[in-house]
Amino acid sequence: MDPREAAQYGNVERLQQLLDIGAITPDWTDSDDCSLLHWAAINNRLHVAELLLRRHANVNAVGGVLASTPLHWAARQGHVQMVAFLVTNGFTPLHVAAQFGATPVVGYLIARGQSVDAPDESRITPAMWAAAKDVFLVSSSRSSPTLITLGADVNKSDATYHNTPLHWAATNGNLLL
Helix, strand or coil: CCHHHHHHHCCHHHHHHHHHCCCCCCCCECCCCCEHHHHHHHCCCHHHHHHHHHCCCCCCCCECCCCECHHHHHHHHCCHHHHHHHHCCCCCCHHHHHHCCCHHHHHHHHHCCCCCCCCCCCCCCHHHHHHHHCCCCCCCCCCCCCCCCCCCCCCCCCCCCCCCHHHHHHHCCCCCC
């Protein structure tokens, strides 16, 4: 079993063995520059992630065709426990969670103090990403919290085109707004 497969399938013993004999480092990557922590995160292998971080793996490693971190991978899949673990050891992927409609992850991050209007480097907020992707911004269900009900400012605009979430929704065909 190669290192990637060991991380994917949660074979902690195999990874421990490979690390102990020096066959791999905690930051080993595959041909797409995906680290072992990426594979643990997307497959929700918490024990693998714990092992790798004890061995000082880079929690912010960027890899894959989307140039994402392990936290992004976990957020996209809605793995709340993995996100919670990685958040305590890295940064917060609120934008990615909002973009992919990972409602439990968005709720967790906001409950942990992440700003519902946290901008990225282009001043794009989670509400803008959600509007563009037609997820989690508004809901027909009274029981489902949304970014708007959580206090997102729908008048904020991005740095490039000065678009608000409404512009993002219209541009991407999101008719729910």
